[in-house]
Amino acid sequence: MGLRTTAQFKAGLRDGRAVYFKGKRVEDVTAHEDLGIAVDHVALDFHLAEDPEHRALFAWDDPESGQRCSRYFKTPTSADDLLKRREMIERSTRLGGSVVLLIKEIGTDALFALDLVSQQVDQACKTQYRQRVAAFHRHCKEGDLTLAVAQTDVKGDRSLLPSQQVHPDYYVHVAEERADGIVVRGAKAHTTCAPYVDEIIVLPTRAFGPEDGAFALAFAIPVNTPGVKLIASPFGSPSPSPFHHPVSSRHRMVDTLTIFDDVFVPWDRVFLKGETQFAGxxxxxxxxxxxxxxxxxxxxxxxxxxxxxxxxxxxxxxxxxxxxxxxxxxxxxxxxxxxxxxxxxxxxxxxxxxxxxxxxxxxxxxxxxxxxxxxxxxxxxxxxxxxxxxxxxxxxxxxxxxxxxxxxxxxxxxxxxxxxxxxxxxxxxxxxxxxxxxxxxxxxxxxxxxxxxxxxxxxxxxxxxxxxxxxxxxxxxxxx
Ligand SMILES: Cc1cc2nc3c(=O)[nH]c(=O)nc-3n(C[C@H](O)[C@H](O)[C@H](O)COP(=O)(O)OP(=O)(O)OC[C@H]3O[C@@H](n4cnc5c(N)ncnc54)[C@H](O)[C@@H]3O)c2cc1C
The missing domain is CATH 1.20.140.10 (Butyryl-CoA Dehydrogenase, subunit A, domain 3)
Known part of the structure; x- marks a missing residue:
């Protein structure tokens, strides 16, 4: 596919995901009076990749797939790549009324980090994470997918490691291991854009001790995976008047408490599991x-x-x-x-x-x-x-x-x-x-x-x- 249209992006969000806003389950985030503002705000990304004035920057001919893809998925290898990435982020934020879009920026930050670190883990632990990361990167690039990153756990007592907490769910962890994958449980806080992206990438939030193996985890799942529940924050929520709220009535971000209530993750989506020395x-x-x-x-x-x-x-x-x-x-x-x-x-x-x-x-x-x-x-x-x-x-x-x-x-x-x-x-x-x-x-x-x-x-x-x-x-x- 390479590049999606705004309509295709929005259609992908109507997938039965479990999003809650001010006490109610949201049936369709794209039509919601508040979340819909954030959806329209981030849709700018798809517009820029097609717009004759901006597409040379925002789209890129990917030699691997032979498709025209979003430049966000290009792994930087030079100053020019980093400068173009920086310019895409600055320009789209400026055109978005000073509010960052963040539907590909943060996710590709995670993909770059996962590629770099999985190489080290594979070398040290004889695992095969890097090829899984590469396959997931290709899947996101060719499907022009949008991504949130859930790194910050709810954390409980900040002075304690995960295994010392009164509740194991203060950090996302493996609850069960199966032949075909793992079942994860726990919660992450402040996950920006989660209600209106395709995939959530989960990363560890800190360095762990050797006893925290169950918590040393990285994986990715579609937002509508059973057991994923998103409680969206209403704060920063605008009134509909563009006169009273010139920026926030049209541009905003929404963050969630992201709950993993026994969520199954297949092995090909697991990028770190138990290698505590690599969590930090x-x-x-x-x-x-x-x-x-x-x-x-x-x-x-x-x-x-x-x-x-x-x-x-x-x-x-x-x-x-x-x-x-x-x-x-x-x-x-x-x-x-x-x-x-x-x-x-x-x-x-x-x-x-x-x-x-x-x-x-x-x-x-x-x-x-x-x-x-x-x-x-x-x-x-x-x-x-x-x-x-x-x-x-x-x-x-x-x-x-x-x-x-x-x-x-x-x-x-x-x-x-x-x-x-x-x-x-x-x-x-x-x-x-x-x-x-x-x-x-x-x-x-x-x-x-x-x-x-x-x-x-x-x-x-x-x-x-x-x-x-x-x-x-x-x-x-x-x-x-
Ligand atoms: C608007 C917004 C968007 C965000 N988006 C995302 C996102 O998309 N994905 C994501 O994963 N995260 C996201 N974050 C989370 C962000 O990275 C965290 O808020 C930040 O790391 C602080 O963590 P915390 O909120 O749990 O606060 P805390 O960690 O509780 O920090 C509060 C204070 O406690 C101190 N503290 C914490 N632990 C210790 C310790 N062990 N010893 C001494 N002092 C300590 C801190 O230095 C700080 O002064 C977002 C946050 C905000 C506000």
């Missing part, structure tokens, strides 16, 4: 790719914050004030530092043993850490420039009501020549991005998605070449 390696290798995806999709949101702040400054007549220019300059520095580091990470890649180009780990993690640790500060500059009407302005209905419309239009004007409706629209944009349910979602996304701040600090410290710097210091003092 796989978890880390996945985030090496996935944080690069993260820092590729962050810049459009930073740009949107700059644009919203600059527009507000113009509409309020303060664009020449020195403190406003300084805050705008800091917002620009924020955005361009993240963008610059993600570009640098693509150029400064390393080639892994299987030939895959891995983006520079220190630069990638620095970009993610810098973005996350400064996000709330960036939001405060935008809110400071915008003013209090962000949360105290009138409703769209008051602008329509003949009793109140005239007052609002006359009294809430700003700079001469700017319509009151546009000015209120700009306030609404700032509220949507920073002070709404969706704005709060963005703050948590910044801090926790792709791993919390401490995870990036640990990685930066682990991967930075401290020896080289110590040697410089030694040479400076003439130490032996």
């Amino acid at each position: 390696v796989l978890a880390n290798t996945f985030v090496e790719f996935h944080r690069f995806t993260a820092v590729s999709y962050k810049p459009p949101l930073c740009d949107m914050l700059i644009g919203a702040a600059a527009l507000m400054a113009e509409y309020n007549g303060i664009e020449r004030a020195s403190h406003v220019r300084e805050k705008l300059m800091k917002l620009i520095a924020y955005a361009e530092t993240v963008r610059g580091l993600s570009l640098a990470a693509a150029y400064d890649f390393r080639v892994a043993a299987n030939g895959t180009a891995v983006p520079n780990i220190v630069q990638t993690n620095l970009a993610k850490y810098y973005f996350a640790s400064n996000y709330h500060q960036a939001v405060s500059w935008v809110q400071d420039i915008a003013g209090g009407l962000v949360v105290t302005g009138p409703a769209e209905e008051d602008l329509e009501n003949p009793d109140t419309k005239g007052y609002i239009e006359r009294l809430l004007g700003g700079k001469k020549g700017v319509s009151t409706r546009d000015r209120l629209g700009a306030f609404n944009l700032v509220r949507d991005l920073t002070a709404s349910d969706f704005g709060g979602y963005n703050e948590l996304l910044a801090i926790h998605a792709e791993g919390s701040l401490e995870a990036q600090k640990i990685t930066i410290f682990r991967d930075f070449d401290l020896k080289r710097c110590k040697q410089l210091a030694r040479e400076a003092i003439g130490a032996v």
